[in-house]
Amino acid sequence: METWSLTREFKGRRLVDAVDLKVPYGQVFGIWGAAGAGKSTLLKMLLGILPPSSGGGLCLGLDITGDSLTIREKVGFVPHPSSLYGFMRVYQLIDFYRSFYRQWDLSLTRRLLRLFDIPWKGKVGKLTPHQKKQLSLLLALSPGPELLIVDEPFETSSKERGDNLLFSAVIHEYKTAGHTVLLASRCREELAALADRVLTMEEGKLLDPRVIMKGNLRLISSSPRRRSGEKDGSSGSI
Amino acid sequence: MVHQALFKKELQQNRIKLLLSLLLLGAGAVALPLLFGRTWPVFSWTLDFSREAYDLYIWNRWTAGVMLYVSLFSALLFGAGAISGERAAGTEIVLLSKPLSRREIYTSKVAAGLLLLLLGVLGSTLLLYLASWYRGYLLDPKSLFTAAAITWMGAVLVYLAVLIFSVLFSSPVKAGAAAALFILALSLPAYFEATESYSLLYYMKAVPYWQEGQTPLVPLGFFLVAGGLLYETGVILYDR
Secondary structure (H helix, E strand, O other): OEEEEEEEEEOOEEEEEEEEEEOOOOOEEEEEOOOOOOHHHHHHHHHOOOOOOEEEEEEOOEEOOOOHHHHHHHEEEEOOOOOOOOOOEHHHHHHHHHOOOOOOOHHHHHHHHHHHOOOOOOEHHHOOHHHHHHHHHHHHHOOOOOEEEEEOOOOOOHHHHHHHHHHHHHHHHHHHOOOEEEEEEOOHHHHHHHOOEEEEEEOOEEOOOOEEEEOOEEEEOOOOOEOOOOOOOOOOOO | OOOHHHHHHHHHHOHHHHHHHHHHHHHHHHHHHHHOOOEEEEOOEEEEOOOOOHHHHHHHHHHHHHHHHHHHHHHHHHHHOOOHHHHHHOHHHHHHOOOOOHHHHHHHHHHHHHHHHHHHHHHHHHHHHHHHHHHOOOOOHHHHHHHHHHHHHHHHHHHHHHHHHHHHOOOHHHHHHHHHHHHHHHHHHHHOOOOHHHOHHHHHOOHHHHOOOOOOHHHHHHHHHHHHHHHHHHHHHHHO
């Protein structure tokens, strides 16, 4: 994935401001930023759902403005919030989304349903928000995408933080199979634990990779931030 | 162009609205033959259903009355939340992230709306015909169903226009309110003799086709042209 000066304006405000991004194959790449930083808008532009105001990009070698349909065949996307049709049952929802794809790994679908403990005949409207997120991940992974994009993969409440581990484990397994994952999150610790590389987004801009945000302070590290087992906020890389 | 699973989803999602539409139309279709020839005192008024010939009575109360206004209401009901409802619920982004073009999504919703309106109008007209036959009144089926088809075509044009409001607004309430004002603006000229021929409602009442037995080629042509323009406008706006 690569973008050059990718910009999205809305009512005079730059939601995404001249973003240059390079996401290499086979990595878990993280974008960290507060709510309203422009992460979701950036992800939607990479999928071709939102057209850029200026600039451009490639996703899996395809133009994000011209080849959006082909990109969406090959990319799995988990949006935030994960709103699904509450009036359907789980198996109806899976059948519905399955109809959009040429291929679908039904054995993976069944395995993830068991893993996430989501009832096959259950009403989607009766699932918890986290179960809906897990179901969205299932719907994104079952077509066998080459790239997985997840917006806000982690829950912020302490009650549901345990569920983050299962979600992270599934994403990690997907990455181990040689695929690429792009995560956008407000949860810095969970993102740093899972991602190979994390960039910070603020007010629509991707910050210098040497910048580490610690609350409202910007600290400059001596090298770009990479996942190295060191704690967040230390001098040096994460 | 119409995605089968999306089309079925639309029908399933709108089943309660269809039921409401059928209940309103069905109640009218059954009640009108029963009320004919009777008078009902209501407070200080008297509802008099006895003065007209039956077919004129049905045209006045059904084609130009119940079916006309309920089909307009149904067009608003089905159309206002079609796009804006999904946007407000957050399900639109999930749909757009799948390999589905915006044209396919829009066309599937249009097709579902057309069928829902047809089920309401045709189903209730059939019920009216049967209820009338049961009461011993024979209606000319050609005039009756031709008028129903014209009302349906008018309701479809209103639905396509309401769909455009649904694209423009992110809230189904705002889309519905704006569309309702639009329908009101369409309707007003019909109530004044000097301007009635400028109103869509005038043509939806199907006077020449019901009372004079004319073949509805002009309304069909207008429907195809206007419908095509409204549809394409909606797709272009949704694509942006």
